[in-house]
Amino acid sequence: MTELVPVLSANWDQEQSWKHASYVKGGGYGALKKALGIDKADLVQMVKDSGLRGRGGAGFPTGMKWGFLPPDDGKPRYLVVNADESEPGTCKDIPLMMANPHVLVEGVAITSYAIGCNHAFIYVRGEVVHVYRRLLQAVREAYEAGDLGKNIHGSGFDLDVTVHAGAGAYICGEETALLDSLEGRRGQPRLKPPFPAVAGLYARPTVVNNVESVASVPAIVERGVEWFAGMGTERSKGHGLFSLSGHVEKPGQYEASLGITLRELLEMAGGMRGGKSLKFWTPGGSSTPIFTEEHLDTPLDYESVGAAGSMLGTRALQIFDETTCVVRAVTRWTEFYKHESCGKCTPCREGTFWLTQILKRLEAGNGTEADIQQLLDTCDSIAGRSFCALGDGATSSIISSVKLFREEYERHVTEGKCPFDHAASALFDYTAASSTSEPTTEEAHA
Amino acid sequence: MTYDESTLTQLTADAEQIVSRYPVPRSALLPMLHLVQSVDGFVSPDGIAFCADQLGLTSAEVSAVATFYTQYKRRPNGEYQVGVCTNTLCAVMGGDEIWKRVSERVGVGHDETTADGKISLERLECNAACDFAPVMMINWEFFDNMTPESALSVVNDILDGKPVKPSRGPDAVPTFKEVSRVLAGFEDGRADEGVGAGEPTLAGLKVAKDQGWTAEGGAK
Ligand SMILES: Cc1cc2nc3c(=O)[nH]c(=O)nc-3n(C[C@H](O)[C@H](O)[C@H](O)COP(=O)(O)O)c2cc1C
Ligand code: SF4
Numbered sequence: 037m038t039e040l041v042p043v044l045s046a047n048w049d050q051e052q053s054w055k056h057a058s059y060v061k062g063g064g065y066g067a068l069k070k071a072l073g074i075d076k077a078d079l080v081q082m083v084k085d086s087g088l089r090g091r092g093g094a095g096f097p098t099g100m101k102w103g104f105l106p107p108d109d110g111k112p113r114y115l116v117v118n119a120d121e122s123e124p125g126t127c128k129d130i131p132l133m134m135a136n137p138h139v140l141v142e143g144v145a146i147t148s149y150a151i152g153c154n155h156a157f158i159y160v161r162g163e164v165v166h167v168y169r170r171l172l173q174a175v176r177e178a179y180e181a182g183d184l185g186k187n188i189h190g191s192g193f194d195l196d197v198t199v200h201a202g203a204g205a206y207i208c209g210e211e212t213a214l215l216d217s218l219e220g221r222r223g224q225p226r227l228k229p230p231f232p233a234v235a236g237l238y239a240r241p242t243v244v245n246n247v248e249s250v251a252s253v254p255a256i257v258e259r260g261v262e263w264f265a266g267m268g269t270e271r272s273k274g275h276g277l278f279s280l281s282g283h284v285e286k287p288g289q290y291e292a293s294l295g296i297t298l299r300e301l302l303e304m305a306g307g308m309r310g311g312k313s314l315k316f317w318t319p320g321g322s323s324t325p326i327f328t329e330e331h332l333d334t335p336l337d338y339e340s341v342g343a344a345g346s347m348l349g350t351r352a353l354q355i356f357d358e359t360t361c362v363v364r365a366v367t368r369w370t371e372f373y374k375h376e377s378c379g380k381c382t383p384c385r386e387g388t389f390w391l392t393q394i395l396k397r398l399e400a401g402n403g404t405e406a407d408i409q410q411l412l413d414t415c416d417s418i419a420g421r422s423f424c425a426l427g428d429g430a431t432s433s434i435i436s437s438v439k440l441f442r443e444e445y446e447r448h449v450t451e452g453k454c455p456f457d458h459a460a461s462a463l464f465d466y467t468a469a470s471s472t473s474e475p476t477t478e479e480a481h482a
Numbered sequence: 483m484t485y486d487e488s489t490l491t492q493l494t495a496d497a498e499q500i501v502s503r504y505p506v507p508r509s510a511l512l513p514m515l516h517l518v519q520s521v522d523g524f525v526s527p528d529g530i531a532f533c534a535d536q537l538g539l540t541s542a543e544v545s546a547v548a549t550f551y552t553q554y555k556r557r558p559n560g561e562y563q564v565g566v567c568t569n570t571l572c573a574v575m576g577g578d579e580i581w582k583r584v585s586e587r588v589g590v591g592h593d594e595t596t597a598d599g600k601i602s603l604e605r606l607e608c609n610a611a612c613d614f615a616p617v618m619m620i621n622w623e624f625f626d627n628m629t630p631e632s633a634l635s636v637v638n639d640i641l642d643g644k645p646v647k648p649s650r651g652p653d654a655v656p657t658f659k660e661v662s663r664v665l666a667g668f669e670d671g672r673a674d675e676g677v678g679a680g681e682p683t684l685a686g687l688k689v690a691k692d693q694g695w696t697a698e699g700g701a702k
Pocket of ligand 1 (some may be wrong): 089090091092094095097098118119120121122123206207208209210211212244245246247249251396424425426
């Protein structure tokens with residue numbers, strides 16, 4: 037049995053856990069004081085040695101990313117924290133910042149010191165006002181306590197932190213779109229290279245890291261590389277938040293070492309809702325190919341999930357039981373990608389439009405057998421041909437669901453309707469009769 | 483611009499403060515658009531002109547940015563922005579039914595506002611609260627684990643002019659204009675209201691405590 041390892045989540049149940057006083061009482065900002073006495077290059081090496089990999093989805097080694105910054109030329113370099121969390125199913129950074137914003141602020145201070153940054157930014161999505169309040173307050177409290185500002189704890193190191201609210205656009209989670217947005221522009225991805233490490237915010241060397249990545253840094257400094265690397269698997273080290281949602285008895289945040297399995301997590305979460313059986317699930321958000329009960333024992337680390345044909349992504353485990361129509365689920369995700377496509381490149385902009393048309397036809401029972409092939413062909417024109425990973429992600433659930441549940445798509449065609457009772461999937465009782473006139477999402481997402 | 487003198491003075495002072503947070507003034511544009519919404523209730527032509535003027539941009543440049551982001555409203559918005567998540571997870575868990583009932587009750591559809599200006603309705607995309615599904619957001623405050631009944635009762639309270647309290651958030655939902663001011667980066671003194679974590683947020687921590695699992699010596 038893999039055990040849970042509360043690190044980031046350890047103080048979430050404490051009285052006013054979001055306050056500076058509460059965080060300090062639990063030992064908070066001790067790691068910052070320790071870090072300020074360590075050579076910068078040694079800190080970068082420490083994070084490299086820990087094996088910490090980016091928690092924002094792609095899993096890029098964090099210390100290596102920091103090491104890519106060119107040598108200091110005396111001009112500004114930046115840290116930008118990606119707190120845009122908008123990938124469907126992903127719900128770890130928002131509760132983290134709500135309950136314990138200071139662990140992020142401390143991580144920002146240590147990371148900034150390590151990379152030689154004197155002005156860091158936290159870009160948080162705009163649709164979570166209370167989280168934004170807590171961040172604004174945490175940063176103010178940290179200034180007041182001398183954890184930010186000029187000559188932090190007498191070290192000579194200065195740091196300003198700006199907490200910036202976005203305004204509703206999933207694409208701004210893509211790191212270069214985020215930088216454009218932070219510069220006051222439309223959030224559209226930039227051509228890479230140059231990578232942000234070379235020319236990022238204001239064309240200066242920039243590290244973009246996910247909230248959870250940065251928040252993991254203080255404990256590494258405090259407890260050491262061996263402690264962190266002692267958790268997880270050979271190449272996927274450390275702890276991570278696993279977010280269970282959907283048809284499970286106790287959905288929520290489960291912090292475990294990487295490599296835990298869904299079978300283990302489900303057991304801790306009280307099993308499937310009402311003892312029903314598992315039908316399909318996403319290992320890392322809606323952009324990752326879906327899994328079934330066959331993958332209950334796949335270790336949830338980067339390599340194992342990859343080898344099984346999906347991606348660990350953001351560890352957003354959305355769990356769907358036997359009552360769920362996979363065509364309905366996939367159609368709704370695809371509408372999301374269509375809505376969020378930034379329009380910069382044709383395969384994604386046009387492709388997600390056509391995918392939505394075909395899927396809605398199929399879901400309503402008006403599709404044909406040829407539509408299923410058309411769906412796959414259209415995915416083919418998008419995946420690998422789009423400017424950024426949003427386009428690829430849009431095809432993941434489609435391709436994998438057709439592979440795993442083709443007969444369910446065909447049933448929609450042959451029966452001329454959706455064979456599922458949507459009311460059976462809901463958490464509350466209602467009669468299916470009232471659910472026949474589903475909203476036309478066409479205008480909704482226009 | 484048609485702002486009266488005191489409004490313009492306040493706006494200008496606020497804008498200066500926003501600009502001072504960034505090394506390059508243009509970065510202030512997104513928060514300034516939130517600021518404009520806090521005064522006008524939407525991104526008004528006046529607001530666009532004001533942002534352009536302050537940042538040395540053209541109105542066209544400001545408009546191009548404003549239209550990219552869904553939180554910026556092009557028409558006068560309701561006092562309460564009511565959003566029901568209908569992305570896959572919430573939809574399946576009951577969000578579609580909640581949306582339908584709420585929309586019937588309020589009498590408007592997606593991206594529409596009631597005649598009295600009380601409520602603007604929206605079908606939301608994922609709001610990072612999937613473990614609390616089905617989710618409703620009012621002025622971007624969390625209403626967790628909704629049912630049609632609980633959602634309608636909140637909406638009825640709004641229509642009756644009563645304050646409503648989110649599951650995780652301040653003691654009462656502020657108005658659209660008030661939250662827009664927070665999003666412009668101005669604290670409203672409500673950060674300490676409400677809980678730190680909802681029950682699902684603590685689910686794993688509770689299991690770990692019950693089992694006596696800690697991260698002290700690393701994992702087993
Ligand atoms: C469409 C799209 C959306 C993304 N959204 C997020 C996000 O909300 N948060 C995040 O940390 N990374 C997101 N990413 C990944 C970022 O581009 C980037 O890889 C990440 O922030 C790097 O941080 P890390 O190395 O610490 O994981 C997204 C990527 C894409 C293509
Ligand atoms: S893939 Fe989609 S989101 Fe990415 S640049 Fe192209 S149009 Fe924009």
